[in-house]
Amino acid sequence: MLIRPRRARTTPAMRRLTRELEVRPSQLILPAFVRDGLTEPVDIPSMPGVQQHSLDSLAALASAVADAGLGGIMLFGVPDEADKDATGSCGIRADGILNRGLARVRAEVGDATVVMADTCLDEFTDHGHCGVLTSDGRIDNDATVERYVQMAVSQADAGAHVVGPSGMMDGQVAAIRAGLDDAGHTDVSILAYSAKYASAFFGPFRDAVGSSLQGDRRTYQQDPANRREGVRETELDIAEGADTVMVKPAGYYLDVLADVAALSPVPVAAYQVSGEYAMIEAAAERGWVDRERIIAESLTSIVRAGADMVLTYWALSAPAYLAASYE
Structure with a gap:
């Protein structure tokens, strides 16, 4: 007997009936950039259609995200070059651009949508690395984690529902969880950048945040x-208490x-990064x-592989x- 799987694909209605998944707007999160000193949005040349935002335009963008029923908005800060220093202190200060952006968006x-914050120092350090450097130029893991805890608490104070430690420091999730709880932010979630690779696909993002990176992040x-x-x-x-990986x-x-989706008892996210977008x-x-x-096929493949978000x-469009694509 000839088996005919094509019977499940004969018409749009039949394809809708037998489709295994559909990506919902509530599964999509929009990354957004807020830059100090802007009064109008500024285009990012290597990412057509993406902009660095002023506080006012960021608020309008966040409102559009909520109105569209998206899952959330993830904020990245772009400080003035003069505000950068060796320890990324402007990323922790309440008057830093990222925390002001978080407060404005939450207000x-x-x-109505989930407000997320990138919890990393790379945008705020004058050397462009994700943490504090030792005298010989290496990342000091434990000193960096201490800064991440301060940063996460300041972001929660500013209104973030979710903090996203992305620096790949050992022990960062457990330390941040303890720091948030000690500060009374027991309801603030941690979205852990658990499997983050030293990827060439991040190139346009560094343009978007005005990265000052010297060297690379392979260590x-x-x-x-x-x-x-x-x-x-x-x-x-997961063992350290991540709410999402x-x-x-x-x-x-x-x-x-x-692989991650197959083992994880918590929700799994995936980041379709700037290089994927730009290409x-x-x-x-x-x-x-x-x-x-x-665009539709790329997002469907990511969810098909196991991403919950x-x-x-392209989250808005x-x-x-x-x-x-489902017709």
Whole structure:
């Protein structure tokens, strides 16, 4: 007897009936950049359609995120160069641009969407690394974790529902959990960047945040060749109290994402990073790919691999593309 699986694909209605998953707007999180000193948004050349925001335009963007029913908005701060120092102190201060952005967004949207904060020092250090350096230029893991705790508490004070430690320091999740609890922020969640790789796909992001990076981050971010290490790092973060774990980048690490999803008792996020975004936008601009279909397919593949939520720069526009792809 000839088996005919194509019977499940004969019409749009049949395909809708037999479809295994559909990506919901509530699964999408919009990364957003707030830059000190702006009065109007500024385009990011390497990320067409993405902008650095003023406080006013950021508030409007957050309102759009809430109105669209998205899962949340993740904020990154872009300070003045003069405010950067060796320890990233402007990322911790209440009057720093990221904490002012968090306060403004929370005042705008309240609990209508989830307000998230990137908990890392790289945007705020004059050397561009994710933490405090020793005298010989290495990352001091434990001194950096102390700064992350201060940063997470300041972000919670500013109104963040979720803090996102992304620096890949050992022990960061447990320390931040203890620091938040001691400060009375027992309801603030931790989204742990658990499997974050030293990826070339982060390039446009460094343009977006005005990175001052000197050297690279291979001593603390993961080797792209390592799959099992992503699982090990995730298990450690779960044991330390992470409420959500994340794989970054997403699209080129679907094997790691599937491994993490298979073992995780907590929700799993994936970050469709700036390089993934820029490559699709560049190819679409040249007419080489169908932009809307490839955006929808890329997001579907990330969720199919096991992500419960996706950080994507297309979060506001993607629901329409996804809906069209399901016809």
